[in-house]
Amino acid sequence: MEEYQAVRYSVGLMDVSYRTTFSVGGPDRADFLHRVLSNDVKRLRPGAGRHAALLTAQGKLISVMKVLATEDTILLEMEPAARAAVCDTLEMYKLAQKVELNDVTEVVAKLLVQGPKAAEFLRAVVNQELALEADLQHHEYQIAEWGNGGMGARISHSPTLPLSHSPTLPVRVVRVHETGEVGYELIAPATQAASLWIQFTQAGTAFGLKPVGLRAFNTLRVEAGLPWYGVDMDDTNFPQEAQMDHLLDWDKGCYVGQEPVARIKYRGHVNKRLAGLKFSQGVQPQPGNRITKDDRDVGRVTSAVFSPHLNGPIALGYVRREFLEPGMEITVETTAGPVAARVAELPFYRSSAS
Secondary structure (H helix, E strand, O other): OHHHHHHHHOEEEEEOOOOEEEEEEOOOHHHHHHHHOOOOOOOOOOOOEEEEEEEOOOOOEEEEEEEEEOOOOEEEEEOHHHHHHHHHHHHHHHOOOOOEEEEOHHHEEEEEEEOOOHHHHHHHHHOOOOOOOOOOOEEEEEEEOOOOOOHHHHHOOOOOOOOOOOOEEEEEEEEOOOOOOOEEEEEEEHHHHHHHHHHHHHHHHHHOEEEOOHHHHHHHHHHOOOOOEOOOEOOOOOOOOOOOHHHOOOOOOOOOOHHHHHHHHHHOOOOEEEEEEEEOOOOOOOOOOEEEEOOEEEEEEEEEEEEOOOOEEEEEEEEEHHHOOOOOEEEEEEOOEEEEEEEEOOOOOOOOOO
């Protein structure tokens, strides 16, 4: 609960280095990814980013990912469940193009800084304003290294004091929304991960910063209505089923899997869609629980948590389209017996500042 409250009311620090990161280089990198991914990559300028999907030829999700353009590479970040399939698929489509694909997961550390004081904390860390307003906008900043009269020695006394001259570490800061709060992701060399973690946790005491683990992170992202690949969606789902419509560009032309998802948009519909579920009883549902309506199977739960914000259980799950109306009464078949629930609009929580 303390970790959850840190993100909702001050700032939390999360290690997401387990996520897969690919670096795509070479002169044909933008053309290649533009042809393969579901969103526009060609128009990305260095410092900009975009969410995209890699689809099967049938339009199903191989992965969802962040796409970050730098001066000489394009970074792709995704959940680890998609690692092998993405690597195999990109290698298959690469053919004779001048593209270099490297898995850099083990050589970069990724930290999330999330919460209403996240921007204030990072401004003090980099000792300048963060010019990052758009989602996935990113920039490389210099952070004074620990033990040289830098961040740790100064911030704990006054967040407004300038940092002294000392060796610095380049860190890429990305604007991200992963908990319903203002947030950033920091990408740095893995060799500096432990040092950065110590620096941030000690320097962050002036801002109420706390380390946050996966259980609290999971609660925060479910409240924010954000599905995870490998948990709430996989290669059996169309993007539209998982509420991933924003990953699809309808003007860029052909890409792998474009025809099936276009047919859904223009000539059809999906039979099920990810929705929120609210429970009036205190019984905690579990992933995989069946969702029923009048004894008819109409879906399944994918994620379930206790929501401090709503003071009760909530869940994400797929529901047949006939029963997606917010407020629709349905039943979830838990191990403790049937539990009444209502379909809810997502997100369950949204900060006015996020």
